[in-house]
Amino acid sequence: MNENIKSGITFGLIGGLLTFLFGGWSVGVLGVLMGIGLGLALGPRFNPRDGWMSLAKQALPAAAASGAILLVLSLLQNYVIDPAIGQNFEDLDVVIPANLVGVVGGILFTCIVTALHGLSEEWERKGKIILLGLVILAFPFVDKFTELRWTAQIIFALIFVILGLGLNIVVGYAGLLDLGYAAFFAIGAYTTGILSSPQHNIFLNFWLVIWIAAGVGAIFGLILGAPTLPLRGDYLAIVTLGFGEIVPVLFRNLIDVTIKEPLTCWILPLFKIQTACITFMSHEDLTAGEKGINPVGRPILPIIKLNEAMGIELVIKIAVLLVALALITFLYIRIWRNGNRKVGSVASYAAIVAAILIVFLPIPRTRVAVFDNVLGIIQPGEFQSDNPIPWYFLIIAIILLSIFLINRLRESRLGRAWMAIREDELAAAQMGIDPVRTKLLAFAMGATFSGFAGAFYAAYIRGIFPSVFDFSASIIILCCVILGGIGNINGVIVGGLALMTADRLFLPALKDFLKGLLDHTVLPALSSNPTLQAAVGQNANPILYRFLLFGLTLVIMMSVRPEGLVPSAQRRMELHAGEESGGTPVAAK
């Protein structure tokens, strides 16, 4: 059996075993996803000069093997596993199309993705991007149709992806280990909560608040970063840990704040000078403590949410938006021709600001029936918690923006300064890099992205509670970064998705699966021996092993890929410097 068939079987096995856990339509979705994965794995093994048709043909046996395994396991799930874990037999109008889609789609996508490798390098890249874009675009709709309800979990994973991207600047680029990054997450979320909730009766628009949250995050990045400057290595880590511990305590406890001016209130009276005591704040509840701030305002898309009375405003808004867009396009074209990029970027940023301003115009609170439900999927107006799709696209947009900004940052003078500091601070300082400024900016930039994540989180959950932001959150974010591949944007994304879907999707499903197996198969089988049955029932309950499973996930992932799932090219070269050829072929063809 050759390598390709082996890979096919591996992917089929992974997909098939996952269907055990999720059942229903999952076989269709998993089949397609595994197909794409298999295609990505197979592509580089073939000679691109054979042409894409030939590549697709060469991939066929492996794809077929994968599909066959998937089908066998999926049927096993329907006929053997489901009864064993006490699930009802699924409807045939789900089973048949799901299996068909899984098998046929899987094979098809394997061949397509493999065939991409036979195209020219540029087209291969474009093809992959288009494919990725399609998957991202289609995912929530497919998810809605198949009723798998993965979108909400993916959104949550993506929040951690943003946090990971921000932390990656501090830890990955600048090399400063931060063990209290959740503090910035908390600051972003609380800024949003305080500025758009009944807590202080301030109701700012989400689109404004998210930028304020990012700004406040950056400011606190500077404030909390400053004391760490003289520190090195893990002393720095422990101070960040300290801030990470202090900040949630602050948010939890600032519920009864009284500020009295000390001179007039007790220092002067100490010297027998009687003065009137000046009080700045008396028993103010700033953060609502453990009660939490709730409900936090949600984003609104005003262009769609209008009523008849607002017709003129609608026209104005659309007109302004169109003018702004035209301006941006025009300026970009001009500048592209003339090569004066600086003027261009300033002007286009101004245009973007103008476009954003439209969003802040007053918004009527009533709904319009005509626009109420576009395509039956996307509701206009305020984002609702029962419909994850707008949230999904919002967070995808934030991530794309973050990736864009971080890429620009990394390639800028500042980004190179970070990496210089990471490699050798002394040498970097000798080369004229100001370590103080560079490090502070790393903290500030890192905190900016957690501001985005915090704002999104607060609006999405609608409520914030201080216990969410404690040490374990910092640790999980750090895990996402290191697990994925420190210093590498793609790695962080993969790491965040892998870890959070493990916690939110995979492990709970595994738990339910094992529990079903225990209750419906294992325990009845032991009925002849009541003591053993009781002992097994008490101790084998998978609910009890949730932490263990999570811990095992971390340990196993780390020992399999110590450099992370998708290591940065640089680190990969460092690690495999002495070897003839690395385990994973580097992008060369």
Place this chain on the structure above:
Amino acid sequence: MSAKAKSILRGIVVAAVVLYIAFLLGPIAGFDVPAIAASIQADPKQLIQFLIIGISNGAIIAIIALGYTMVYGIIELINFAHGDVYMIGVFTSLTVLSLTGTLNTNDPVKIILGLALALVVSIASCAMLNATIERLAYRRLRNAPRLAPLISAIGMSFIIENLGLIWASQSWLVPSFGTTGGASQKFFPDLLGTIFTVNGWKVNLFEYFGIPLRFTIKDLLVIVLAVILMVGLYLFVQRTRLGKAMRATAQNRDAAKMLGIDIDRVISATFLIGGGLAGAAGLMAGLYNNTAWWFMGFRAGLESFTAAVLGGIGNITGAMLGGFLIGLLASFSDGYLNARWTHAWVFATLVLVLLFRPSGLLGEQVGQKA
């Protein structure tokens, strides 16, 4: 005005501003000077009482911190699972005490024998556990990126916590665990108190001297044990061959290897000793606080690691000092400031100390490491 006078003046101004801000905002977090002064005035001897409580609590933190500082010194890894090894120490000793019937006896001799056995078993099993963790989770990552073992350590910490959770529900091992599941706190009987009350001795040693304060046999025991362990460890590291090998490895692993030191063995030994200390701390904490809880390792680990850093990581005396300092801080904050802010005060002090001594209290103030 001379430059010196200028700098002194500037120092005074800065200090005044900092003090003013502390006085202005401090009361939010319980730092209310008039109130503190009033309560000290009302009962000055309480100050000493808080000191005693702080030192006893600090002693336990200090011993766990020793394990952290040793492991860190030698492989530069924050062994997150260390606090949970300590938790396993508590459960091991409790189980040994239960299996030997020590929990149900009033006979002082039996209790002391049981405690001695529990100490030995707890030290041995925690040492083995810690070394096993190193073997399974860290060794293969020795040449991996620096932060990879950290994640492994966090994973191990989750796993051990879960094991503690399961352990605490096994009432056939320890009947007093009851039937309420593993999540709740379990009682660790006050065996030392039993010895004393059976013999008609006073549990509070100060009563013999007529001092109106509490200094129980438990306080004495944890403090004495902590000092003994620290001195022993110090001598071990300074005098013995293995200790020297450890220091050499900590200083430069490659050079140590070239000199013929078996690095793997030295690291294993370090983990064994660190685990053993955690086991000893487990029994002590069990006797002192009378609690066994699957989650107790988390906070203990966090505080002792902080203690190790505060004292200067890699430095044995520093870890002790850091531990005592944290114990004292927590005790004074509970007593004079406000209990709900204690955790924040501990870490705020840590930040302040590191600002002025960037390598910890006793850490070598070294320059750039190449």
Place this chain on the structure above:
Amino acid sequence: MSKRLFVLISVLVAASMLLAACGGGGGGGGATLKIVSSLPMTGASLTQTQTIVNAEQLRLEQANYSACGGKYKIAYEAWDDASAALGKWDPAVETENANKAAADKSIIAYLGTFNSGAAKLSIPILNQAGPLVMVSPANTYAGLTKDQSHGAEADEPGKYYPSGVRNYARVVTADDVQGAVDANFMSSKLGVKTVYILDDQELYGKGVADVFEATAKKIGMTVLGHEGIDPKAADYKALMTKISTSNAGGPPDAIFVGMVVDNNASQLLKDKVAIMGDNTKVKYMGPDGIQTQAFIDGAGKDVAEGVYASVAGLAPENYTDAGKKFLADYEAKYGKLTEPYAIYGYEAMNVTLAAIESVCASGGDPTDRAAVTKAVFATKDFNGVLGTWSFDANGDTTLTDMTVYQVKNGAYSAVGTFK
């Protein structure tokens, strides 16, 4: 190679069709109504939530998982609103649970939540989904149902019910009743003049403690102090030392703790006894969060002796026959019941099933969420395991009996029932 595989696949597909054809035709037998519970089934809370789930399942087994004379099947799922990463209830998971329930049309009741904070997030979601009725076996935060006059915030409870219709009911008595009864009990029955209050800083513990403080001040007790503790600290000896001299150099008459057992409650008591002696001299009292065997097991029998705790409802010896039967049935199936919330779990399921039956009886459609919600709120003079009680317009139980228990010989036993 590839040919053979294709043949294999076609055979498999054909086989699957064949199998499917044979396997079909299952199901049937009336529509299924689904009831879900959303409780933190991870880590520290599991001890209590597991007994709630057990009790709910017990009630369903007694109803044979069917309703309306077998016309409807009832399915039950116990959802977890905790995440491993957080180790306790996670706002994101609770929100997703509520959304999942809102989307699944076969779900007609949501039994939860355990933590009041979680309810704050899920009530508004379910309120706009039908509304889907929520019956909580454990939330006691007053603001979820009551207005400012009961100590809630100004915008409560309106902000939880965007559709304007109430959909949240609870079978437990809220904090405002409990804290007040506790204070009155201490003052009149125990003769306490000075009291020191501690809480675990959580919604539940602080809520009870705040009401206790207000009532205590009103009825003339001296409150020496009210502090939040750090629920993860290793010990509280320094804090207890401070309290031991807070009453003009001496200890207070009593200490009231607003907390749940998971938040280090046993440790707090141990340190109190170590510093201030047993619970006869300085009395020690808490709400139902510490009325569990786990609290006594954790603190040790001798240390816990004499501690008071109050629980809503009657004492077991005064239980109605239904209540006594529940206890017997539960213990026959799951072993000795030592947790206070199981009976509420049973009652929550009980009242939900009764509402479904009443919808059927009046010719309504129990798959209609609004009808079930209405029926739950229409519960009047319900003969349940907790006694005979009704839901008021807010969805609160009319039962305001509080039974005070005291630890005697290592177990809680009832002292008396108060209003």
